[in-house]
Amino acid sequence: MNNIVFGIGITALIGALAAVAGAAEDTESNIGSQGDPNSQVQLAPQMGYIHRIFNKAIAGEPPAYGLWIVLGAGLAWSFMAMQLNAVLAIVLGSVLAVFVQGVYATTAYVGRTASLKKFGQPIYVDILKSMTTVTMAHAFIAIFCTVTLCYLMNAALGHPFPLPLLGFVWGIALGAAGSATGNPYYGKERQYQNQKFGAGVPIAQSGNIVRYAEAGERNSLDNGFFTAKLGGPASGVCFGLIVFLELWRTILFENISAGWGAIIIGVLMILVFTIIDRYIEVWGRKTYGPYAKPEEAKS
Amino acid sequence: MTVKVEVVEGGVPHTKIMVAGIVASLVCLYLSYLNVLTNTEMFSFFGGLAVVSALIWGSHTIKVLCSYGIGTGVPSAGMISFGSGVIAMLLATKFGIVAPIAALIIGVVVGVILGYLSNEVLNMKIPAMIQSLTELAVVGAFTLMGFAVLMTGGFTFTSLTTGSITILGVALPSFQVTFIGGSLIATAFLLGALAVQHPFNACLGPGWTQDRMLMCAAECGFLSMFVAAIMSFALVPAGSAIISTIIGLIGWAYTYCKYMGLSKRDAASWLDAKPIPEVEGH
Known part of the structure; x- marks a missing residue:
């Protein structure tokens, strides 16, 4: 009985971490226009709509987050194998993983934008500086929370998988949850606030994304603000529920008829x-x- | 799906890059055998260099494959490269000293089967499919083997599955603290899979240039080498890990600056805190 109570406590903690991770992940990916909204951000200059929106396409979210988390977990695992304290190991692992994420984000933005030379889309250095740092901050929260929940599964709940493999599985799950839940708000509605609600995107309007904000020109921080309000928490609830229910059913019912x-x-x-x-x-x-x-x- | 959207114009031909990639990766993997000859692990960094050369070749193969209008398939090309490569690499490690050549042969076999299945059974009918998937399987196998050498100092199955753990000053043999037992292979898998697809994914578009994309591939390779070298501190002596880390870091800094320079060269304009420029008609 004690075991079950302990397990449920850890499960609740892991669920809370997952909710925070999901919210941070979606905010991060929407600031970078990753996943669903990306094609339109990429298409816009080709249709003549030059914009100031950050466009860091690093694969889809599931593989990208698979990498950040598995990297954070792998580094944390190595630091722990070097007899480093677990908390310190996870923080250091997440910091290095975020460094990699930041580098990938900058190369993706300048690369994609440089290839749009024909259409006159400039590379904005201020966008590069301000958006990359903000996505890195959000990515750090997402990576740290997810690696921590993997560590708790392994150390406290006795999951047989080593930490990097758990990071692999849950990283892809995190990216998938954020991509499926949070992105449609941005990709389907916010980019097309100038269209009729729920009407989809007529072909004639392809690339005609909203480029101007309440004041001045819209950049991806405006999208981050918007995502933090709706899409992010929704993704957080989604990923939190996935992780929580998955562990909850295992802890409570795995003793019934041998699993x-x-x-x-x-x-x-x-x-x-x-x-x-x-x-x-x-x-x-x-x-x-x-x-x-x-x-x-x-x- | 068989309409070729853009072709490789000018620049280095693909065959040349492929041959250079195979030779450079094989040579680097075999140079790491100096570890055994000198009974140290100082030459593990050659694994990282094999990763870089295999990734440069792989990114160009993805460019060739994805020129046939499969734009959204770029990341999946990276995934299938490593999905097939991991089979070839793991099987090859059982062959001892001939492991790198075995990886090449098994990679070719796996790749041809996958290419045949996708072209003939799934009916994709993409002309470059079989050759590209074959190349990608070998790229995946070489890259994973390179990471294995970088992190453990050897490419044989024994060196990937035996480690030691120190408890109270006594070294005990352990499967847990190894490349495969600790699942570092999962980290190597995704590090490589993203690094091989990222260069083309990041540089695609009408203004694609070959030197910029290949520089990005080298940059991704050195970046992956740098973080993998940090992970290697757990498995190889600190001296060898420090050498790999420094080489990775210097290589990354150099290629990153170069890549940024090439992007500046290719970009329409490079603006700091300027409004959207006026374009005719909008």
């Missing part, structure tokens, strides 16, 4: 979530969207 209990509960949870998701989707379409039934093709 099958946890698997059955997992399947049940997927079913429950599928029903909830479908209900919300249908409700959302009916309430907000101009989603008319497709008309039969007229002959």
Whole structure:
């Protein structure tokens, strides 16, 4: 019983860390226009819409975050193998991983922008300096929280995987959660605030992203502010729930019929979530969207 | 999907880069065998140099493959490179001294099978597919082997799976503190997979230039070498790890400055805190 109470306590702590990590991850990736919104930011200058938005495309979010987290975890693992204190090891590992992230961000921005020479898109050095540092700060929070939760799984809950492998798994999960949950706010709506809500992007409007802010020209910090309000917390809740429920079902039910209990509960949870998701989707379409039934093709 | 969007115009031809990549990686991997001959681990940094040369070749292969209109497939090309490369590399480490050559041969076999499957079974019909996937599998195998040498000092299966842990001053053999047992191979996998796809992913567009992309590849390679060298402190003596770290850092700083210079050369303009320039018609 004591074990279960201890396990649930650690699970709650890990869930909280995951929520913070998810929120920071989405804010970071949206400031960098990574993932979903990226294609339009990349396309805009080609359609004549020169902009001041940061564009750091480093693969999709899942592989990118896979790397940052597995790197933080690998470095932390090495520092711990050198008999360094775990807290110090995780902090140092995260710092070095963030350094790599920052370097990748700058090379991605200048590279992509230099290739748009034909369309007159300039490289803005001030964007490079101010956005990269802000994404690095957010990435540090995301990496530190995720590596810490991997360490807790390994050290406190006795997960058999070594730290880097846990970092690999949860890093990709973190990127996927942020990419699937947080990005659509930015990529589908915020870039197209000048279009009818929920209308999608007509081809004629491709690349016509919102480039001007309440005052002056919009840059990615405005997107960070916006994401911190809605998309970030949503991603945090998503990743937090994934991690928490995953561990919760394992800790409580793994003793039932040699582990099958946890698997059955997992399947049940997927079913429950599928029903909830479908209900919300249908409700959302009916309430907000101009989603008319497709008309039969007229002959 | 078979419409070729852009071709490699001018610059160094792909075959030349490929041959140079194979030769340089193999030579560097074999130079690390000096570790065994001199009974030290001072030459582990050659693994890092093998990583850099394999990545430069791999990034250009991705450019060739992705010229066939598979723009969003750039990161996945990096993933399949290392997914197939890890099979070749792990199997090759069982062959002792001929491991690098075994990695090349097994990589070719795995790559040809994957290329055949994607072109003929999945019906992608991309002309460069089979050759590119074959090259990428070898790139993945060489890069992972390079990281293994960098972090452990050897490329044989034994050196990747046996380590030692010091408890109360007594050194005990341990599987946990090794390249494979500690899953550092997972870190090497993603370090390489992102580094091989990043150069083309970062430089694609109408203004793509070969020297800028290859410089970016070298930069990614040295950056990965630098962090991998820091991880190697856990597995090789501090002296060898320091050599690798310094070489990685110097190489990275040099290539990074060069890359920034090339980007400045290629960019439309390089502005600091200026508004959006006026463009005709908008």
